[in-house]
Amino acid sequence: MAEIPPDLNWTRAAPEDAEGPGPWIELAFGDNDLVYIRETSDPENVVTTTQKKWDAFVLGVQAGEFDHFVEGLENGET
Numbered sequence: 519m520a521e522i523p524p525d526l527n528w529t530r531a532a533p534e535d536a537e538g539p540g541p542w543i544e545l546a547f548g549d550n551d552l553v554y555i556r557e558t559s560d561p562e563n564v565v566t567t568t569q570k571k572w573d574a575f576v577l578g579v580q581a582g583e584f585d586h587f588v589e590g591l592e593n594g595e596t
Contacts, residue, residue, distance in 0.1 A: 531543045542557070
């Protein structure tokens with residue numbers, strides 16, 4: 519398991535008007551083009567990827583490539 523740098527600047531991916539502890543996804547961009555991802559409910563569990571893979575994921579989200587995962591969900595239902 520890779521070491522997680524202690525000085526990462528985590529950014530919470532939540533709506534501006536969101537209240538409460540979440541759970542929310544948090545991102546941090548580190549050295550060597552690494553991207554760190556965690557959930558606020560389990561901050562010790564960190565996933566690491568590369569900037570190139572993260573950028574490809576974001577482009578896929580913007581293009582609707584993952585919309586089928588949430589079809590039929592309304593009002594935040596899971």
